[in-house]
Amino acid sequence: MNYNVIPIKEKDNREICELYKKAFKQPMCNYNSHEIFLWFYFNNIYGKHYCKGLHNGKNFASYWGFVPVDCIVNGKIYKGSLSFQLVSTKEVIGTTLSLWKKIKDDLINDDVVISFTINHENSVQLLKNIGWKVEITPILINIVRPFKLINDLISKTISNRIIKKIFCWIFRSLDYFLSKLTALFYNNNDKVYGVSCFDENYNELWDIMSNSVNNGINLDARYVNWRYNEKPNNTYKILSYVDGNRVMGYLIYDTKKDFGTHIGYIMDIIADPNNKNVINSLIHSAKKELFQEGITIISALSFKENIFYKNLKGSGFFNIPKKFLPHKSYFSINNFIESENDFEVNKWHISWGNHDNL
Secondary structure (H helix, E strand, C coil): CEEEEEEEHHHHHHHHHHHHHHHCCCCCCCCHHHHHHHEEEEEEEECCCCEEEEECCCEEEEEEEEEEEEEEECCEEEEEEEEEEEECCCHHCCCHHHHHHHHHHHHHHCCCEEEEEEHHHHHHHHHHHCCEEEEEEEEEEEECCCCHHHHHHHHHHCCCCHHHHHHHHHHHHHHHHHHHHHHHHCCCCCEEEECCCCCCCCHHHHHHHHHHCCCCECCCHHHHHHHHCCCCCCCCCEEEEEEEEEEEEEEEEEEECCEEEEEEEEEEEEECCCCCHHHHHHHHHHHHHHHHHCCCEEEECCCHHHHHHHHHHCCCEEEECHHHHHCCEEEEEEECHHHHHCCCCHCCCHHHHHHCCC
């Protein structure tokens, strides 16, 4: 059967969402995949996309999505792109290269200098073969309710109801007593509180932080409002640190039930990297909020070279051994003008905000 590479259009919404569900055995989004599709591909900060699919004249057999995102590369702002999804049916496995060639031409023609994505293990070799640089995603975790976590994990493996009830009672009791003790160490910080949006002076704060970000997403007001406030059905919570009438920092987090337990994700931190008190207060307050919500694990992303790595480590986060990960995750970058923009992948200011499915 002959296939043509064609752009994805708004009218393809339902078909693309069904193709995603068929390939991954789950919807694109838990709430409304069709709205997420439109938000990502057509209502982003540029109002455009570089998504293309293989079409046989009747329907799509695969597609690969890219959207424009401003990036900081070696201290300068360029147009970059986030690779959102690569979906293929079994019938067209091996034809991804034809998609990539067309997409790459569009990216270069639109002055995009870099593309990035967080991907699973099954696409690592493909990305390497077409010139992407790949690093294992640097996942940090903080276990805040260990006995609740143990109970969640063993509940999945024990089939005997009586034994399961006994273990459940034991670990829930231990979690209750430990949580009462732990709560004594979570002090209130009257300068940190939840807000529903970023204030009008946000860009002034980002300008300070961006001086320390040599490579990463340009987290200006236009981007963070699109990413966190305009995303349909979002469940993000924003903490702000306020001194007097001035916002000194933000931390955005989210929660998700995954791998049989409830996990908290630190999506992004925006603060002056030299103001340790603000950063540490935001992290501590996020831990308290998530602890009270019953979250068992909090996760953050950070390479050792990133500006908040020491703050996270000092707050009890540690690098999770790769053998304990449920599945391997990778951070991948492709430079189109390497002579001007080449750098090591682990120099990127990474966060869960770089991920497409959170």
